[in-house]
Amino acid sequence: MDHQIFDLGHVSLQCGARLRDAKLAYKTYGTLNTARDNVVVYPTWYSGQHQENEWLIGPGMALDPAQYFIVVPSALGNGLSSSPSNTPEPYNQARFPEITLYDNVTLQHRLITEVWGITKVKLVVGWSMGAQQTFQWGALYPEMVERIVPFAGSAKTSPHNFVFLEGVKAALMADAAFANGWYEKPPTKGLRAFARVYAGWGFSQPFYRQELWRELGYSSLEDFLVGFWEGFFLKKDANNLLTMLWTWQNADISANPVFAGDFQKALGAIKARAVVLSPEIDLYFPPEDNEWEVEHMPNAVCRRMPGVWGHFAGGGVNPVDTQFIDKTLKEVLVG
Structure with missing residues (x-):
């Protein structure tokens, strides 16, 4: 096993279910410094696991393990953290409960605070549903999160x-x-x-x-x-x-007790320096959605990613797009 498991105990979820003996899988890259201020949180995407985030991590890249302590927490449902495929009866298979962005991010917050005593996060970054978690991190923990770079994802899933x-x-x-x-x-x-x-x-x-x-x-x-x-x-x-898929469909950073559905309030709560990267022809996270969101964030800009690779401009499959993302991250981490 190339990852670790954080035992969450019994977790009360937003849907009202109690997930017993819940597990959060994660992998770390690099070393936490003495000041505990070199932390990057990099959530996984729809169906993705930690190894599928590694294309953006490496020597000489913005997310260089020689410089940063990079934590990749697995979303609930991805097969490594508590999921329908690995949860015992009675919440196995089709009975596995509905999981929200709020559930995922609050449990990830427990991981970094309870395991390492982290109080500051230099950067949260993520692609697609990982980008949605990135927005949620910024909204829920504005005093903790210094920078966010969500790419090819939105703070709220659109009807389309x-x-x-x-x-x-x-x-x-x-x-x-x-x-x-x-x-x-x-x-x-x-x-x-x-x-x-x-x-x-x-x-x-x-x-x-x-x-x-x-x-x-x-x-x-x-x-x-x-x-x-x-x-x-x-x-x-x-x-x-x-x-x-349910988590993604119902993603909304304001759908929780903190913001009570006030989406503009949730966006306005993000104090972190934010650079939102939006591929030019993303067919389900179009740039127009991100540009509207950024208008309601106090310290944010939206940058369009040129090219024709669509949503997968953020998937690590096209070197030109990968370089664009990496260059942005280097700029944000220095600033």
Whole structure:
């Protein structure tokens, strides 16, 4: 096992359920300094695990373990932290409770404060649903978080984004083998259908028109759909995907006891220096959403990421986009 587990004990969730013997998986990179002020929190994304964040960590990069103590906490539902696939009865499989951004971030806060006694976080950064957690960190802990860089993600899931997720969810659940979440074998037809629907959203129209999947080593469009998309989601547990999908659909940094649904108040609470990176053609987190959010944040700017890689401009698959993100992080960490 290349990660560690933080035992949370019995956790009362926003939905009203009590998750007993809850677990938060995490991995750290680098060393916490004596002052405990070199901390970077880097939450995982939809379906992602810590190793899938590592493309942005390394020597000479902004997130250099020689300089920073980087904590990558796994979101609930990702298969490493408490999830439908690893939780014992009675909250296993289809009975796993609904998880919110607030649940994830408050538990991550427990991790860094209870394990290391951390009181200041130099940077919170994340992609996609990790970006949503990044916004939530900034809103809930404004005195603690000094900088945030969410990329390709929003502080609140838009109605159109919600509808996109309804499509992939319906494709998965239509497989008879899914059995309302009580499957004994993976519903592979549903997972393949899920992947095919997702494929139309993760990258942009120009990406497909220019056949840029060839740069990723695929020989045809069908090869890309099967090899990249189906191959990715076939490795995932269906109930885990649906748990995290619910979290994403209902993501709203104001939907908690602190802000009571006042979204502008939640945005205004983010005191951290914020640079919000928005890919030009992100089909479910469009730049216009981020630009509106930044208008209501006191110390924030929105920067569009040029290019045609769509949402996956933030996925570590295109070196040009990776360099853009890394350069931004270096600038933010120095400032």
